[in-house]
Amino acid sequence: MTPTLTPVRKRSALTKGQLPKFAPYVVLAIALVLGAAILALIGFNAFGWGIVSAILFAAGLVGWSAAVEGSRKAKDKLATCLVVGSFLVALLPLISVIWTVMVNGIPGIITPRFLTTSMNGVTGVFDNRAAEEGSPVLGGIYHALLGTLEITLLATVISVPVGLLTAVYLVEYGHDRPIARAITFFVDVMTGIPSIVAGLFAAAFFFAVVGPGTKTGAVAAVALSVLMIPVVVRSSEEMLKIVPNELREASYALGVRKWRTILKVVIPTAISGIASGVTLAIARVIGETAPILVTAGFATSINNNVFSGWMASLPTFIYTQILNPTSPSNPDPSNQRAWGAALVLIVLVMLLNLGARLIARVFAPKTGR
Amino acid sequence: MTTTSLTKSRGAGRAGDKVFSGAALAAGCLILAVLFGVALFLVIQAIPAFTAPAEDIQGGKGFFAYIWPIVVGTLIAAIIALVIATPVSIGVALFISHYAPRSLASGLGYVIDLLAAIPSVIYGAWGAAFLAREISPAYDWLADNMGWLPIFQGPASATGKTILTAGIVLSVMVLPIITSLSREIFLQTPKLHEEAALALGATRWEMIKMSVLPFARPGIISAVMLGLGRALGETMAVALVLSSGALTASLIQSGNQTIAAEIALNFPEAGGLKVNTLIAAGLILFVITLGVNMVARWIISRHKEFSGAN
Numbered sequence: 001m002t003p004t005l006t007p008v009r010k011r012s013a014l015t016k017g018q019l020p021k022f023a024p025y026v027v028l029a030i031a032l033v034l035g036a037a038i039l040a041l042i043g044f045n046a047f048g049w050g051i052v053s054a055i056l057f058a059a060g061l062v063g064w065s066a067a068v069e070g071s072r073k074a075k076d077k078l079a080t081c082l083v084v085g086s087f088l089v090a091l092l093p094l095i096s097v098i099w100t101v102m103v104n105g106i107p108g109i110i111t112p113r114f115l116t117t118s119m120n121g122v123t124g125v126f127d128n129r130a131a132e133e134g135s136p137v138l139g140g141i142y143h144a145l146l147g148t149l150e151i152t153l154l155a156t157v158i159s160v161p162v163g164l165l166t167a168v169y170l171v172e173y174g175h176d177r178p179i180a181r182a183i184t185f186f187v188d189v190m191t192g193i194p195s196i197v198a199g200l201f202a203a204a205f206f207f208a209v210v211g212p213g214t215k216t217g218a219v220a221a222v223a224l225s226v227l228m229i230p231v232v233v234r235s236s237e238e239m240l241k242i243v244p245n246e247l248r249e250a251s252y253a254l255g256v257r258k259w260r261t262i263l264k265v266v267i268p269t270a271i272s273g274i275a276s277g278v279t280l281a282i283a284r285v286i287g288e289t290a291p292i293l294v295t296a297g298f299a300t301s302i303n304n305n306v307f308s309g310w311m312a313s314l315p316t317f318i319y320t321q322i323l324n325p326t327s328p329s330n331p332d333p334s335n336q337r338a339w340g341a342a343l344v345l346i347v348l349v350m351l352l353n354l355g356a357r358l359i360a361r362v363f364a365p366k367t368g369r
Numbered sequence: 370m371t372t373t374s375l376t377k378s379r380g381a382g383r384a385g386d387k388v389f390s391g392a393a394l395a396a397g398c399l400i401l402a403v404l405f406g407v408a409l410f411l412v413i414q415a416i417p418a419f420t421a422p423a424e425d426i427q428g429g430k431g432f433f434a435y436i437w438p439i440v441v442g443t444l445i446a447a448i449i450a451l452v453i454a455t456p457v458s459i460g461v462a463l464f465i466s467h468y469a470p471r472s473l474a475s476g477l478g479y480v481i482d483l484l485a486a487i488p489s490v491i492y493g494a495w496g497a498a499f500l501a502r503e504i505s506p507a508y509d510w511l512a513d514n515m516g517w518l519p520i521f522q523g524p525a526s527a528t529g530k531t532i533l534t535a536g537i538v539l540s541v542m543v544l545p546i547i548t549s550l551s552r553e554i555f556l557q558t559p560k561l562h563e564e565a566a567l568a569l570g571a572t573r574w575e576m577i578k579m580s581v582l583p584f585a586r587p588g589i590i591s592a593v594m595l596g597l598g599r600a601l602g603e604t605m606a607v608a609l610v611l612s613s614g615a616l617t618a619s620l621i622q623s624g625n626q627t628i629a630a631e632i633a634l635n636f637p638e639a640g641g642l643k644v645n646t647l648i649a650a651g652l653i654l655f656v657i658t659l660g661v662n663m664v665a666r667w668i669i670s671r672h673k674e675f676s677g678a679n
Contacts, residue, residue: 072572072575073572075572075574075575076572076573076574076575078574079573079574079577080468080573080574082460083460083461083463083464083468084464084468085460086456086457086458086459086460086461086464087460087461087464087465087469087477089457090457090458090461090481090484090544090548091480093484093541094480094483094484094487096495096499096500097487097491097492097495100495100498100499101491101495104498161396162396162399162400163396164396165392165393165395165396165397166393166396166397166399166400168393169390169393169394169396169397170397172393173390173393173394174397179394179397179398180397182401183397183398183400183401185666185670186400186401186404187400188662188666189404189659189662189663189666190400190403190404191662192595192598192599192602192658192659192661192662192665193407193602193655193658193659194598194601194602194603194604194629194654194655194658195489195602195604196602196604196629196632196633196651196654197407197411197602197651197654197655197658198407200411200632200636200647200648200651201406201407201410201411203636203648204410204411204413204414204648205406205410207414207644208410208413208414212644213640226403226407229400229403230400233400257383257385257386258386258389258390259385259386259388259389259390260385262389263389283486284486286488287487287488287489287490287491288488288489289488289489289490289604289605289633290489290604290605290608290629290632290633293633293636293637294632294633294636294637297637298637315488315490315605318490318491318494319490319493319605319608319609322494322497322498322609323608323609335498338494339494342490342491342494345488345490345491346487346488346491349486349487349488350483350486353483353486
């Protein structure tokens with residue numbers, strides 16, 4: 001009589017007590033249904049549904065895991081839920097800000113001549129008429145756009161040579177000398193200067209040198225340079241550091257002077273990274289409000305000259321239109337202009353960010369392999 | 370003849386070398402001079418406010434009676450921002466460095482960097498127009514149910530334009546800073562430590578707790594301090610969101626003010642001694658943020674292995 005050998009399948013201790021693969025999906029489905037039910041009792045809205053379902057999902061999954069798998073696995077699941085949850089929470093404001101700007105900004109943008117007229121002569125009377133009779137909102141952002149572009153351009157013209165030369169000094173000449181270490185440290189410290197303090201510095205400097213109450217686009221450009229230089233130094237320094245030493249040595253071996261090596265070999269090799277860093281720095285300062293507010297004042301008419309007179313810029317335009325509407329009794333037209341300007345500004349910043357990535361990719365040095 | 374021409378060319382090249390290295394050094398020194406100048410000119414313009422008779426300063430009780438409520442307000446707003454932003458950004462950084470699929474990680478990092486790219490005035494406008502309105506029912510609830518706590522004392526502001534709203538907006542603005550620095554440090558954790566922990570049977574969370582977080586602690590501290598520096602100096606979010614007033618303990622009533630917002634709101638129309646007072650306020654903000662940033666940078670430089678963290 002031969003005993004029939006039926007293999008007895010024992011669960012291995014290593015795989016014992018595991019949740020089935022489909023567990024998260026089941027819990028998610030239950031959580032969504034329960035969440036909808038709870039929200040239906042107290043008044044439904046999508047945001048609350050998401051929050052309640054997420055909490056139910058985490059509690060359900062962790063609880064089930066604790067019952068089946070033990071406390072260590074449950075803690076791991078809890079940590080995963082919290083980490084993923086915090087990422088989703090961080091996305092909420094980004095989506096909300098972009099959505100708010102889009103929804104509120106598009107009516108401003110499509111107003112006729114919004115981009116080609118200034119606020120010169122636009123008074124509360126027109127805004128009241130627009131709000132009461134529905135006539136189109138007058139006034140635009142041409143002066144602010146012009147001011148932003150001119151101030152940012154001047155700040156770039158000041159910052160790039162200073163920043164790039166400093167980076168060259170730190171990488172090529174510094175060699176851990178005390179002064180190079182001091183520059184590195186203070187450049188780092190400078191990145192943390194509050195933007196309004198940079199503005200106050202430029203204002204105080206020009207008050208002392210030119211005369212009290214000096215407010216022009218150039219003062220604002222100096223303030224923005226204080227914020228921009230450290231960013232340019234940091235990014236250019238990183239880029240110059242990764243230029244392979246072999247290139248320098250090959251150039252020296254051919255008898256080329258150090259300065260010509262830097263100008264003809266090192267900087268051209270790193271130029272894509274440097275250009276992309278400069279673009280990111282521009283994107284950072286183009287949206288700065290506080291330094292321009294205290295240095296350039298706010299104008300309502302077109303001012304082409306950065307060296308004299310108050311100048312408008314997009315961020316200060318948004319700020320003043322929201323805080324001091326042109327017509328205090330009917331702030332809606334002002335808000336519409338402010339959101340339109342905000343949309344233009346955000347598009348500018350996003351384009352600069354995208355441009356920086358494109359520059360870095362397109363002009364990256366050819367490896368030849 | 371050859372030698373002379375060689376010497377000649379060498380002479381010309383040497384001049385070029387000198388000029389170029391001199392220019393580079395001058396640019397570096399200019400940066401030091403600018404930082405020194407920031408301090409110097411702020412001090413020069415601030416001195417009249419310190420020396421002026423007490424009754425000439427706004428409020429009539431002297432400069433320090435004027436400045437301390439807004440210093441406290443600044444700290445309150447910054448602390449709210451950090452309390453919210455620190456755990457979330459460490460979570461986000463962990464998600465990008467250790468949880469997200471490798472192929473998605475850099476794209477997700479870019480999405481978080483977009484948060485840093487949005488100009489502060491737009492955050493301010495968003496906070497004032499959207500967040501304040503949406504969050505005010507929550508303040509009513511807090512006032513009704515948690516009102517026994519001094520910080521949630523009612524009646525809640527009907528517009529939602531309170532220091533707590535400003536702090537939430539600030540937390541959104543410092544989140545990308547803390548996240549990107551922490552992420553860099555998390556990625557530098559020695560792979561061997563992580564693999565050793567996993568090989569001993571640790572779950573992913575235990576691996577992070579045992580190898581990643583202890584390694585990254587100084588980096589996280591300095592990242593949080595850099596975020597603190599940003600939150601202290603941020604102007605527009607507070608100026609647009611907060612309806613300011615006297616110092617109050619309750620976070621859900623209108624009131625309180627921060628240094629940066631005080632300057633931005635008053636400087637454009639200020640004249641005479643008021644300008645000096647505001648510049649003196651700016652000097653105090655500068656000193657506070659400089660101190661915070663220097664400590665943060667010092668912590669980073671003490672741990673040179675976090676080369677990516679600066």
